[in-house]
Amino acid sequence: MLHLSKVLPVLMLAWASACPSTTTPAPPEPPPAPPLSPLPPPSAAPAQDIDGVPAEPVGRPARREEPPADAARRYVDNGCGARKYPRHIVWPNDNGGITVEERIAPCPPEARCAWAGVVWHEGTVVQTGAQLALSYANNAKAQGEAPPTALTVEGEGDARVLVETLADGTRCAFKLYGK
Numbered sequence: 597m598l599h600l601s602k603v604l605p606v607l608m609l610a611w612a613s614a615c616p617s618t619t620t621p622a623p624p625e626p627p628p629a630p631p632l633s634p635l636p637p638p639s640a641a642p643a644q645d646i647d648g649v650p651a652e653p654v655g656r657p658a659r660r661e662e663p664p665a666d667a668a669r670r671y672v673d674n675g676c677g678a679r680k681y682p683r684h685i686v687w688p689n690d691n692g693g694i695t696v697e698e699r700i701a702p703c704p705p706e707a708r709c710a711w712a713g714v715v716w717h718e719g720t721v722v723q724t725g726a727q728l729a730l731s732y733a734n735n736a737k738a739q740g741e742a743p744p745t746a747l748t749v750e751g752e753g754d755a756r757v758l759v760e761t762l763a764d765g766t767r768c769a770f771k772l773y774g775k
Contacts, residue, residue: 676768696743
């Protein structure tokens with residue numbers, strides 16, 4: 597009688613040599629990814645919002661294409677003397693007085709901003725010849741330089757300017773919007 601302990605190793609050896617390898621072959625390499633296609637050229641049409649309204653480009657400030665409705669009465673100076681920010685003067689305003697717009701914290705180029713840095717002064721004007729005497733109802737201590745209390749009108753038509761003369765004699769000329 598054969599003893600199983602003597603026959604089993606022989607049978608296992610015979611079986612192992614007769615059977616193919618018991619290790620699993622590595623899976624085949626996946627095919628290479630297709631090359632990325634180039635980005636399409638920029639479209640001449642503006643991007644559309646979900647409403648179909650042209651979307652503003654991200655990261656760019658909104659630019660006003662049309663002049664303001666009060667452009668014929670709006671005078672602009674981009675900074676003068678110690679004042680390094682733009683000042684707009686609307687004269688006469690819709691109430692027959694004057695509006696001084698102090699653009700203290702303008703939005704930097706190529707940035708998107710919440711426009712919070714503007715101070716408005718509403719006032720009255722007494723004109724004597726070319727001299728304008730200004731007083732303000734809301735001239736509480738506000739940020740920025742104090743608004744002018746006197747202006748001189750120089751020139752006529754589109755060449756007309758409002759001139760503020762500072763205490764040191766510096767003349768600040770406010771030109772009509774877009775001129």
